[in-house]
Amino acid sequence: MKDNVLVVEGEVVENLPNTLFKVKLDQSEKIILCYLSGKMRKNYIKILPGDRVRAEMTPYDLNRGRIVYRI
Numbered sequence: 852m853k854d855n856v857l858v859v860e861g862e863v864v865e866n867l868p869n870t871l872f873k874v875k876l877d878q879s880e881k882i883i884l885c886y887l888s889g890k891m892r893k894n895y896i897k898i899l900p901g902d903r904v905r906a907e908m909t910p911y912d913l914n915r916g917r918i919v920y921r922i
Contacts (some may be wrong), residue, residue: 857908860922863900872898872918874906883908885916896921
């Protein structure tokens with residue numbers, strides 16, 4: 852894992868095309884746009900609305916992230 856990455860947890864609100872998801876964060880009630888990480892695509896891990904997920908965000912763009920784990 853990279854050192855300048857923010858790890859957040861939240862709940863999937865909506866599925867969008869091309870493995871994009873809207874995720875509502877626990878800390879700030881903010882909704883961010885997330886895509887599915889390569890390992891989750893490779894292992895065919897399905898994500899549905901209502902699932903709890905862990906996402907990584909960079910400090911450069913706090914409105915987008917990458918889903919790395921389904922809780």
